[in-house]
Amino acid sequence: MSDAMLEVKDLKKYYPITGGLFGRTVAHVKAVDGISLSIAKGETFGLVGESGSGKSTVGRTILRLTDKTAGEVRFKGKDLYSLSKQDLRQIRPEMQLVFQDPYGSLNPRMRIGDAIGEALLDHGRASRAEVRDKVLETLALCGLSSSHIDRYPHEFSGGQRQRVGIARAIILNPEFLVADEPVSALDVSIQAQIINLFSDLRDRQGLTYLFISHDLSVVEHLCSTIGVMYLGSMVEMAPRDELFAQPLHPYTRALLSAVPIPDPTLKRERIVLRGDIPSPVDPPSGCKFHTRCPVATDACRESAPEFREVGSGHFVACHLV
């Protein structure tokens, strides 16, 4: 795909675990274990999975905020990991990140106007005189008022802080935005407002998103393609409607059956997974999901299924499909 904004090939991120008397590396946490995906310009890609499945690590590794272990990340055709520190810094404004925790991600000692405008100045995108106007403009775009500009982060509510976080990210006019669970710390009514803000911004500025969430209903609302992660690997990836209509992987089915539906009379089969997500230090052999899969066979215990295309744009990693 030549029009891809972002292309990720076989990305791996292992965290070493040191132990023993001399602090040797005894094992690795395989947080991300071979992820490939491609996001076209203007597309919104939703990445879902349980806590600990490696979603956030994917987001950070894609932006080179932590180092990768292996694989390739291409942003607008450029290999991010071969860029020099200087070039990386120059390209950063084009790819931004919105954090899960809207409080921790803001410097507590900086007025939000300074925090939002800082990068503009640092990158020479605006003069000192222009910054304030630009910040005010962005605040308005994100649904904040001009009186907020001189306040500190602790003076805002959770939803407002997340708006500040978004304003901070979009003021640089990025083309690509990673949103790492941007609404999971907020209550439901605020979640809806923030999601609407994301979709307004997409329509207005033509942003491309990687939207990370553990909540399928949030992703359904916003994303055109959805990838499902389990224990560091992608198990299924498909266009939204296809995934919701025809989930193929047993894990995806289990997740979808857990999405609440706003009709109490409607009965449906609920697939309840047994046990917890296994440790990424020593993931199960064969298909990583076989320990919790309701339909696992001997083949699943022995060999890992290939992540293959089964329909147009529909990929799945399961022996039984």
Next chain:
Amino acid sequence: MAIYVLRRVLNMIPILIGVSVIIFFVFAMTPGDFVDSNQKLTPERQAELRALYGLDKPVLERYFIWMGNVLQGDFGYSMQHQIPVTSLLNQYLWNSFMIAVATLFLTWTIALFIGVFSAVRQHSWFDALVTLGVFATMSFPSFFLGLLLIKFFAVDLHWLPVGGMISTGSQTTGWAYVWEVAKHMILPVIVLTVLGVGSLTRYFRTNMLDVIRQDFVRTARAKGLKEKVVVYKHALRNALLPAITLLAFELPGLFAGAIITEKIFNWPGVGQIHMQALEIRDYPVLMGLTMLLSMLTIVGNLLADIMYGVADPRVRIK
């Protein structure tokens, strides 16, 4: 804000009264008194002296006499030196203060630079070396380090004086006097700095490491800011916050004197006076000095709270 400070100052009064009660009775209950320290005296002479100093009265009465005088600004006479406590302390306090200020400045500057640098390069060889050095210097006893420095720099090399504050019989004035005192200060300041810099370095390193891992530092990086801006503007400023409290707590330390180091270098500081007063039970001096240090501790606390409020918008007092 003014009301807040005033309230805190008023709060000091009951605290100081409590402190004076505790200290007075602890000193009074220790066996022996100033008269006992001279064993050549006949029992009659001892009784005479006790009556003269007021040591024959009941403890409670003595406390109220002392307190009454203090309220009139009279801290009494040193029994040993036979001069008013205030003029005695005034004479020695500033000698200790000079050493303490120089040490404080050096310790904080060095610790800040090394601590921050080794945090930014955590697990590098520099960091490992600093950790090693920190524990080595912290484990030196001050008398050992002091004597070692005297042996090298004063006895062998003759670069610096062995001890004291001015050379014996020296008559220098003006800048020559300043230079002479400065030369005498070098070794004691080095000893105190070496001993103090270690723990503070660890402190700055830990603070910095705490902050560097936070999301807002990652945000700063994601913005594509220069690494210098990320480290010094975003991380360091937040890491320095808790240090403000620590700095304000150094206030009493500036006037407390360093007993062992002053002894080794024969520095005429308040630490030595304190030690002597303890040995021969010179109560007025002990009480005066301890009350001064308690007051400075409380003021230091107040300063810490005010400064923290200025530096951290989250606790700003409205």
